[in-house]
Amino acid sequence: MSIRRWLTPVLLAWLMAWTGLVAAETDGQALLNNLTERDKAAAVTAIAESGDPRARRWLEAFADNKLSRMKDSGQFVVVLENRGRDWTVEDALTGEAIGEVSRRNLDRVRINNAMRSQIANTLALLDLTVDDIDQRRQAAGDLRGQVDEDLVGPVETLMNQASDEDVREKLAQALAIYRVEQGDVSAVSVLSGSLNSDARSALNGAAGSDDPAMAAAAQEAMASIEQKLKLNKAAETLYFGLSLGSVLVLAAIGLTITFGVMGVINMAHGELIMLGAYTAWGMQQLLPGQPGLALILAIPAGFLVSAFAGIIIERSVIQFLKGRPLETLLATFGVSLILQQLVRTVISPLNRTVVTPEWMSGSIMINEALSLTLNRLYIIGFALVVFAGLMLVMRRTRLGLDVRAVTQNRAMARSMGIRATRVDIMTFALGSGVAGLAGVALSQTTNVGPNLGQNYIVDSFMVVVFGGVGNLWGTLVAGLSLGTINQLLEPWAGAVLAKVVVLVFIILFIQKRPRGLFPQKGRAAEG
Amino acid sequence: MTDSNRMWLTRPLTEGSTRLFLGLLAAAMTAVVLMHLVFPEGHALHMSIYTVTLMGKYLCYALLAVAVDLVWGYLGILSLGHGAFFAVGGYAMGMYLMRQIGTRGEYGHPVLPDFMVFLNWDQLPWYWHGFDMAWFAFLMVLLAPAALAFVFGYLAFRSRVTGVYLSIMTQALTFALMLAFYRNEMGFGGNNGFTDFKDLLGFSLLTDGTRLGLFIATGVALAIGYVLCRAIVTSKLGRVSVACRDAEARTRFLGYRVERVQLFIFVVSAMLAGVAGALYVPQAGIINPNQFSPIFSIEIVLWVALGGRATLYGAVIGALVVNYAKSVFTGIMPEAWLFALGGLFVFVTVFLPKGIAGLLPKKKRPDDDDSDTTAQEATA
Amino acid sequence: MSIFTEFTERDRVFDFLAPTASPVDVRHGPILYLEDVTVSFDGFRAIDDLNLTIDDGELRCIIGPNGAGKTTMMDIITGKTRPDTGSVWFGSRHNLLRMNEPDIASLGIGRKFQKPTVFEALSVFENLELAMAADKRVFPTLTARLTGEHRDRIGEVLEMTGLKDLWRREAGVLSHGQKQWLEIGMLLMQRPRLLLVDEPVAGMTEQEMERTAELLTGLAGQQSVVVVEHDMGFVRSIARTVTVLHQGSVLAEGSMDAVSNDPKVVEVYLGEGI
Structure with a gap:
């Protein structure tokens, strides 16, 4: 099943515009209910599009086989601890701890492997649409090495729409990594000088390529990266x-x-x-x-x-x-x-x-190979x-x-x-x-x-x-x-x-x- | 003044003070041996072999203190790193003892000590060769500390590093060695050092007889070390050394090569410290990098300061008193020991600069009488 | 010159073959020779282009105001301070700039410090014993024995310096003047060819000064003596030739009368009544 079908550019624009606003209004119970229905792909899409802040939690739990439903009440729960006869769970909607529940009383929301990759891609893109700029940058960075055939389209769209320079650059690199792996020589120049480890491994792979033009370009890019790393x-x-x-x-x-x-x-x-x-x-x-x-x-x-x-x-x-x-x-x-x-x-x-007080912990990231810890x-x-x-x-x-x-x-x-x-x-x-x-x-x-x-x-x-x-x-x-x-x-x-x-x-x-x-x-x- | 026409080495034997010291040492050692051998176990006067070995360790410390006093008291070099020479001598002995274990180790390797087998080494490092032979190991007990002292002293004295600087450098020396010996890659057993020794010169270290023998050997070594130091300090070189201590530049302008005098005495002192360490190891049953710790070295200085600087017998007294006190304190109230030791440092330096020796009734110097008589002769 | 040609000169006496006893060669002139010596500390020129010649057996007085460089000059001669430029020769064979203090001392240059420096923890006798000319290497010193001859020599010096009754006293308990004498005694024990004496009469009584003057003039002839002194009366009483140092170089040289009438000297000493 192709992702393009549900994540069309139009949908994406809508998604970005309505992020957060609709979140509170959407009925979580209904969204989760859809997951137990037949068309799980549509249900996942719906959750992703809902902009609900709980969406990530739900999808992660779902992909992890940890989303369940109580047989008696129909309440959705996330399983925290699944050893022994009684499992520790929390309410999927409110996040409240429920405590231990007999395993027999839980009905797992089932998932197949095809779904997993869809969810992974959905999750990868999910954070690109949040309000918090740092989270968006983080998500853009994490996409590098993750882009596959299905994601190229949406990522490209997001890149063109991104207002933040850093996000745009990272997305461009993410795409370039994919293209270099596909043998596109022109994409090498985007990665030249990048300190990202995925970019480096993509170039490393390309440096051993059969295509001499590709190998030469990749080797050159690698050399400049090595220099920078040093x-x-x-x-x-x-x-x-x-x-x-x-x-x-x-x-x-x-x-x-x-x-x-x-x-x-x-x-x-x-x-x-x-x-x-x-x-x-x-x-x-x-x-x-x-x-x-x-x-x-x-x-x-x-x-x-x-x-x-x-x-x-x-x-x-x-x-x-x-x-x-x-x-x-x-x-x-x-x-x-x-x-x-x-x-x-x-x-x-x-x-x-x-x-160590909070304002002293953490670090300042100068670039991807160099971050200065604050306490030092x-x-x-x-x-x-x-x-x-x-x-x-x-x-x-x-x-x-x-x-x-x-x-x-x-x-x-x-x-x-x-x-x-x-x-x-x-x-x-x-x-x-x-x-x-x-x-x-x-x-x-x-x-x-x-x-x-x-x-x-x-x-x-x-x-x-x-x-x-x-x-x-x-x-x-x-x-x-x-x-x-x-x-x-x-x-x-x-x-x-x-x-x-x-x-x-x-x-x-x-x-x-x-x-x-x-x-x-x-x-x-x-x- | 001593009879200056005797051979320099035997000259101290004519001195009253040296004879008194040797007599007391011999008497005390005889008493220890008799208390161990004559009185049966359980008798009030019986001394257990454990206590005899403890006394043996004290005597090692006493010899070490004499070595420190030789450089600090008579040469004015406050070495905060003499523990290093002690430890190097100890390690040399330890290497011999490790090789003596042979196949009796836990891994039963005929050549490699246990820790090397544990580290998956397949052969002895080059510097371990020869230590299966007693004569070679004993020679190294003398030469290894001497070489270390020679190299360090040669560099330091040549460039006239003195006083506080030299003290700090000696401390850095022992600190650096401690860090180095903690490393497994050095091939000295890392932080565990050497232990589980079996026998020495064919005698099992576990028997009372060997332990008693070690105690006596330590006493003899102390006696020889004392006489040797006494011979040096009463020789003309000893007076030159005091001269270096008090007015280095003046000594130089008289034509003495101060750095060579310093180097000679420093090396002799390091060798004595090495012997003390070598005798200590079989009695303590262990040697590890803690012997290199700067605290141990500075503690030795305290023994000397407490006993009385520039009096060799004072160094012996100081070593015995402090270590006996340490045994007593750590037995009864271990918490208080560091308070007591710290307090002792302060007390001795502030209130007792001449140490215990300064408290002893001083024999009136014959000089004063002499000068009186010559003065009378002159006026007569 | 290459090392080979040096070795082929059969008639040459090599340094290492030269006799050690009194090796100084004064056949060709002065015993001490300083040429164009300059030394500065942190930009301050303590000695500035100094030239000085002392003849064998001469008694020379060096005077000069504070900071003229008198003590620094002695430091240079005895090897304590290295000059920035210039050369210092002892006789015509020994370049003092290539030697260290003990070497220079063994060559026969003795020095008395401005502040009397004796070994306070040692007795008067022992102080003299250490100063005595002897093999001063480590092992000979360790095994050294005191012979009757040595004792006689020490006795002589004790007599000369008036310290005979005090020979067993620790040097630390001596009075200032007695320490001065002891140090002079130590110089005599060294049997130097050249004595450098820095302010010998400071802290001495009138009588002691007279005795010192006698001693120094008596020494001159067999030995060369350089005296640095502030006490003009004393200088006048012993001086044959006087050198005036000023700001690190020689201002005037000559007899006491000639020097004290020199207008340059008078200007430097203005108000000090030379």
């Missing part, structure tokens, strides 16, 4: 690299301040990051149902929690170890053990999940904002000036009336607070658990050392480039080996340039 792959690697790098920058930049400016090796830095991540988790516990708001509030809260913890560490430990960097390393390592165990004891040794994009942005903020604090505020003065000459700064002790506290609080910010960001990419900090501490130190101690720009460049190198290596070395290679690379790099990428020069830097 570029996209590179862009994706770069994107992953930058996002990983941003995480590294976030984790390390607080350390640059405490290590570079104060000369304090803070091994508890990782645990300050962990505190920030737990703050994000805690905020979401306080505001159930509003993960997004909680996350935004966690940004200042995470800063404050970690900064406060930093002040306690500075006052209770670090101030007694001035000028003994190796001792601060050991003491703060002790602090890190205590903080980890504290979290294990007070909260739980198990990982906690921090919910947010992290890159967040890292840059934090970096810019820190630059501003160090360059433009009184605190920044004091910090730089104390770094360069402590005694002189003191005699100029700068209270070095207070500057120390503030600096450490700032570095710790930034660690807290990093923690809030990390809660979106990794498990929040007591060991979270440990995973980042070695990497953070590497970034600081690689970039040149005390240099914010160095940290930025080092973090981003290490992240990218890591991602570049991963495909051929594997994640673990890539990390090992990066570590070895830094160890070797430090031999050549002991002061990192951006060293401080001159006599003052020596000794």
Whole structure:
């Protein structure tokens, strides 16, 4: 039976005009009743043309053998679970759950195989007529590789009528795939440059064609696609690299301040990051149902929690170890053990999940081979904002000036009336607070658990050392480039080996340039 | 001042402090052996073979601590990666023990260790050859950590990476090795490492006699390691090493090649750590990549700091005290152990910079008397 | 020149065959020779086209205002800093720019730092022992024994520096002046051909300064001595030839009287009363 008979262009126009408007008016029960009649094809057409929003559900259930009718009430149901004697069903019209019904009481609406392909085609076209533009684009995209002899006509019509450029292009590709498969050389040019996998497999098939003209054209088109794919792959690697790098920058930049400016090796830095991540988790516990708001509030809260913890560490430990960097390393390592165990004891040794708010999930589709996940994009942005903020604090505020003065000459700064002790506290609080910010960001990419900090501490130190101690720009460049190198290596070395290679690379790099990428020069830097 | 005309290696044996240390060590070990052998099981003074082996492990840690103290206390290099040398030595021993299993493994393969059969490998990787011979394996226990230390130290010291940077690099070294050893493809058993050892030099590791022998061997190794380190630190080279620690540039301007001094002592220390690891593995019955974890390495530093930096006996005391405390704590209240360990780090660095050794009553330096007498002579 | 022709010159003494004891060759002129040396840090020229010649056995004083490049010059000679351009020769055979600090020290160039640097954890005796001229490679140092001759030599220096009664004290407990003396003592133990002495009398009493002056003038003749000093009185008391450095290059050179009357020098030191 030909589809053209029931889906004539005229009908289609009518369908599009009346979509939605008629939906509510149409009697669903009557439409479904038709399915149990003899002319099921007409019934399917009627359902498709009804524009009823439930149409897809019905047709899918029908094609799946899941549309049934209750013997006693004549009510149409969709079977959800069909194991055992009692089946779980819901009302086909209202969508309400009915619960378990004895299998014997159900009368399946029968379907034959010819019907199935009709339904598949109907479903493929169904979404092309809805109001929602995104759904239409999606449906147009899905048609690629699905077009067969029966669909060519309707698809062509829809393409000519489509107002949206994207829909039109996708439909054109769908048709071209069909034509290339049929051996039409002129259709190859439509597919050239398309990143769609169905288009590629159609061209791939055509490249081995007996027709030399076809084979040559297809091969050329394939080459241009390969080129494009490679570029996209590179862009994706770069994107992953930058996002990983941003995480590294976030984790390390607080350390640059405490290590570079104060000369304090803070091994508890990782645990300050962990505190920030737990703050994000805690905020979401306080505001159930509003993960997004909680996350935004966690940004200042995470800063404050970690900064406060930093002040306690500075006052209770670090101030007694001035000028003994190796001792601060050991003491703060002790602090890190205590903080980890504290979290294990007070909260739980198990990982906690921090919910990703809706506006952070999903991705931006650049083209069909490249889509950028939103949460990574947010992290890159967040890292840059934090970096810019820190630059501003160090360059433009009184605190920044004091910090730089104390770094360069402590005694002189003191005699100029700068209270070095207070500057120390503030600096450490700032570095710790930034660690807290990093923690809030990390809660979106990794498990929040007591060991979270440990995973980042070695990497953070590497970034600081690689970039040149005390240099914010160095940290930025080092973090981003290490992240990218890591991602570049991963495909051929594997994640673990890539990390090992990066570590070895830094160890070797430090031999050549002991002061990192951006060293401080001159006599003052020596000794 | 010690008699400087003796051979450098035997010179420590004339020292009162070294004799005291060796005497105490011998006495303690004799006590352990007697408590195990003489008193019957169930007797209040009986020491089970389990406890003897535990003591043996402590002695391995003590030797490791001595090795760390040699580089940190006397050379000023805070190594946060000595666990790596310990583990490499341990793995070398582990490879020998794995080869000794032979057909007694679960898969019964005559050559390949179980994990390789499991991974469907059909032959030994090249670096596994020779480990069926004890002499070769024992040589590797010394050479493998030495080679690692040599390559790393050569690069680091040549380019004058010192202080905090060097510490961070050593930490990165052990971290990188840990990640690498976790990989199955490395051919070191992945994250399970090596275990289920059967025998060593033909003696079954399951018998009390072998375990007692291992305990004694560890004690002897500690004694030799201690004397060797003592010989180095009391030699002129030991004084040069202290000179490098306190004023590197000055030492260089006196004509000493600081990087070579550092390299020599670093490599010796790595070899001692390797021996400690090799003795540890048959007693612990397992070696896995956790021994490479940065936390373990930094814990070793704590033992030394607690015992007293730049006093070799202090390192021994620190290792024994911390590990005994760890056994007690993890037995009674495991939750509290990390609190205690963390607190100890803070306490020692802030309040006890000289460690336990700094608390011990110090023998009055004979110098002061001497200078008094010479001063009197001069005025007379 | 190719390596082969080098080897075919039968009468030539190859570097690796040359005797190690006092290898410096001063038959053809000066012991130290700096030519067109320039070094800059971040664009700032600490040493700018410096030329300096020290003769064998000479006692030379180098003066100059702060930042004139005196310490940087010493850093270059001892191998701590590499110049951007120029050449530095020790005698006529040794290109110092190709050597590192220990090599240069073993050649016989000793240095006393501006801030007295001694090994504080070691005793006075041990400080001198380490400085003593000896085979300073690792294994010989490990197995080194102290002979009677060595003890005598150390005793002599203890006597000379007035530290005899303090020989067992830790160097860290010495006073500033005593540390200066100890460092000078360490220099003497090295038996260098050339001594570079940076501000030797800072923190010394009048008497100690006199003794230092005696010591340095006594050394000159057998050894070459370069003294960098701020104390003009001291310089006047020992100087034969004075070099004035200014902004990284030589401003004037000559006897103390000639230099102090030089109008350029007076201008640089204006108000400092040379």
